[in-house]
Amino acid sequence: MDGAAAAARRVISALLRTGDDTAADMAGMAKQLHAVADQLEEHAPARETRLVNMWRGDGITRHDPVTGPENALAPPLRLTGRADGSVEGTVTLGIAYQGPPGCVHGGVSALLLDHTFGVANHWAGLSGMTAELTLRYRRPSPLFEPLTITGRQISVDGAKIRTVGGIAAGGRDCVTAEGLFIAKHLPRPR
Amino acid sequence: MDGAAAAARRVISALLRTGDDTAADMAGMAKQLHAVADQLEEHAPARETRLVNMWRGDGITRHDPVTGPENALAPPLRLTGRADGSVEGTVTLGIAYQGPPGCVHGGVSALLLDHTFGVANHWAGLSGMTAELTLRYRRPSPLFEPLTITGRQISVDGAKIRTVGGIAAGGRDCVTAEGLFIAKHLPRPR
Structure with a gap:
């Protein structure tokens, strides 16, 4: 899990380092990130647990x-x-x-x-x-x-x-x- | 870009909500997140710019x-x-x-x-x-x-x-x- 958190830190920073004025496909990035969140949430226990x-x-x-x-x-x-x-x-x-x-x-x-x-x-x-x-x-x-x-x-x-x-x-x-x-x-x- | 940042927020939260004690493939998640960071960084201008x-x-x-x-x-x-x-x-x-x-x-x-x-x-x-x-x-x-x-x-x-x-x-x-x-x-x- 530490490795996934470290990778998420890279994403946070890379988003800010890149910005909107580039050819980066931000909509595609959002889609990939939502897919990761979806996969994680499938496995998340109840919040209280x-x-x-x-x-x-x-x-x-x-x-x-x-x-x-x-x-x-x-x-x-x-x-x-x-x-x-x-x-x-x-x-x-x-x-x-x-x-x-x-x-x-x-x-x-x-x-x-x-x-x-x-x-x-x-x-x-x-x-x-x-x-x-x-x-x-x-x-x-x-x-x-x-x-x-x-x-x-x-x-x-x-x-x-x-x-x-x-x-x-x-x-x-x-x-x-x-x-x-x-x-x-x-x-x-x- | 706001949409990608919002998706990244979901990932940060979902990582913590899920934790290590589940069947979630954390190594796979890390790989997917690094792939997103790689794609973004390809488009990042020089830091000073x-x-x-x-x-x-x-x-x-x-x-x-x-x-x-x-x-x-x-x-x-x-x-x-x-x-x-x-x-x-x-x-x-x-x-x-x-x-x-x-x-x-x-x-x-x-x-x-x-x-x-x-x-x-x-x-x-x-x-x-x-x-x-x-x-x-x-x-x-x-x-x-x-x-x-x-x-x-x-x-x-x-x-x-x-x-x-x-x-x-x-x-x-x-x-x-x-x-x-x-x-x-x-x-x-x-």
């Missing part, structure tokens, strides 16, 4: 829209826990994540950081749900260049978890952020 | 990852400007946008709101780049139910633009947010 299945186990999930290898929306970002308690990953974003010309959409940066903070909290041993997130945009984050994404839990006070991190390119901060999380989780469906 | 083409004109773009009909990452959200100066849209998000079980990923909410604030600023007559964004998560935003997304510019002080808004479901606030924007744009490539 799938919502249980996809949360099976207690570890990290594989379907989220940031790191999930099964989710074609995800770049995917791969995060690694470090000995100092932080997590870090490097990702190069393409045309589908564009905001200003040639740059990462500010909201995409927020998406990556919110998720990274969640993983950082998990890595530090206590995670929860986002209560507040503040992002400061210091310079545009470039597309097509490696971005370093970091997150680190800095304090736990009862159920209140504070986490900081950011996005850097070429050693310079592009976005810095801080989050307040509450140590609580919605139950995994069973 | 495409980056100019896609920004042609001076109006709203069609390729962004929130409202863009050409971008399969976008739900897409459709925003409408209202007479009171605000913008509003309703969107129902599916499985690809999941964070906690059955709920919208907090980072996806941030992505939608950052973009909505940009559109609200454009609608109000002065837009810019995100400098600071603060999000407060009040209750989980449900998947599979209509969400109302709003944005409204509340003040302009020199180049500083302040914008507020949020996400509500069933008449109750799920996320509220405020943003500081600087009235400046990266030039469109020509």
